[in-house]
Amino acid sequence: MDKKTAPTKLSKKDAERETRLKAALKANMAKRKAQARARADKET
Numbered sequence: 730m731d732k733k734t735a736p737t738k739l740s741k742k743d744a745e746r747e748t749r750l751k752a753a754l755k756a757n758m759a760k761r762k763a764q765a766r767a768r769a770d771k772e773t
Contacts, residue, residue: 739747
């Protein structure tokens with residue numbers, strides 16, 4: 730099994746990509762939580 734580790738040195742381009750991905754993931758998780766809450770409210 731591969732062990733995931735944080736990269737130690739990122740180029741500027743990679744760091745920007747990492748930041749974008751992190752922001753997109755956060756937004757996606759917030760959207761999915763909102764959808765789950767809406768579904769839960771609709772069922773009860």
